[in-house]
Amino acid sequence: MSTAIVRIVSELRSIVAAWRREGLRIAVVPTMGALHEGHLSLVQAAQAKADRVIVTLFVNPKQFNNADDLAAYPRTEHDDAAKLASVGAHILYAPDAADMYPQGFATTVSVSVVSEGLCGTFRPGHFDGVATVVTKLLLQTGADLAFFGEKDFQQLQVVRRLVRDLDIAVEIVAGPTVREADGLAMSSRNARLSLTERDIAPRLAEILGQTAKQLNSGQSVDRALTDGREAIIEAGFSKVEYLDLRADSDLASIIRLDRPARLLVAAWLGQTRLIDNLQVALPPSEAVHQAAA
Secondary structure, eight states: OOOEEEOOHHHHHHHHHHHHHTTOOEEEEEEOSOOOHHHHHHHHHHHHHOSEEEEEEOOOGGGOSOHHHHHHSOOOHHHHHHHHHHHTOSEEEOOOHHHHSOTTOOOOOOOOSTTSSTHHHHSTTHHHHHHHHHHHHHHHHOOSEEEEESSSHHHHHHHHHHHHHTTOOOEEEEEOOOBOTTSOBOOGGGGGOOHHHHHHTTHHHHHHHHHHHHHHTTOOHHHHHHHHHHHHHHHTOSEEEEEEEEETTTOOBOSSOOSOEEEEEEEEETTEEEEEEEEEOOOHHHHHHHHHO
16 A cells, blocks of 8 residues: 655545545544654554554654754655555645745744743743644644644643644554654654764663652652663763653652652763653552552
C-alpha cells in the first residue's frame, strides 16, 4: 500500500469529507518527520483505533527558538513516506510553511501553567509554537483521535490542556516512550550524537531509574534530585538543564512523593539536547496510607 502525499489543506479536507460520508473514524499522528520506531508505533496504535490514519510532517519554525537548530533538523520526507507505506498509513500531510503561516499570519495559541518551567524555561516561546501548530493541524484534519508520544511529556500535557480549554472535538491518545535496546529514548536528535556520545546517552535513562528507586525507597525529593543531577554530569553530560519531579496529572511542582509523579530531565551531551521522563511509583508507606484513606 502506498501512502498518498497531500500538501494543500483544501485537498486534505476534501478527502476527509469523503471519509466522513462513509462513516469512517479518523486518526492523526502529528510529526516533524525523521521518523523512527517511536513514530511508527503511534501510527500502528492509531490503526488499531481508527479506519483511516493521517500522519502530518511539518518542521514547525514557530517552535524553534534557535535558528541553527531549525536549520539542522533532519528533513527526510522520501524515507519517511516509505516507512509510512510499510505500516499502512493512508495520508502523509506535508504542508509548506508558506501555506501553514501565510503572509500576515497573526494568531498565537498560548497555554499557561503546564507550559511553565521545565522546557518552557529553557526554550522560551517553544510551547506557543507547539500549541499553535497542533491547533491548526487538529482543525485541518478534523480527526477523531490524535496520537502523541509520552517521551515529550510536557508537550503532551500542553496538547491535552489546549484541546480541553478550546473544546476541540478530538480524543488525545498517549503512546509510551519507545526505547533502543540499551534504554535510550528514541529521538530524531539521536542521529547527531557521535559514537562516544551515543555510548554515554543511555545513562540518562539509567539515572532516571536510579533516582526513581531512591524516591520509592523513601529518600527525600531534594536529595534524590541532587544525586541524580550529579550522576548525569559524572556520566559525561556537559549540562543538566533540569531534573525535576512533577505531579503526573498536571505537572505541578511537588516536594514530597505523595501522589502519582513523573521525573523529567533535559541534559546536553555535546551539541545535542536530550530529554526523557519516567513515571514514579508511590513509596510503599504512602501507598498503604492512601489505600487506608
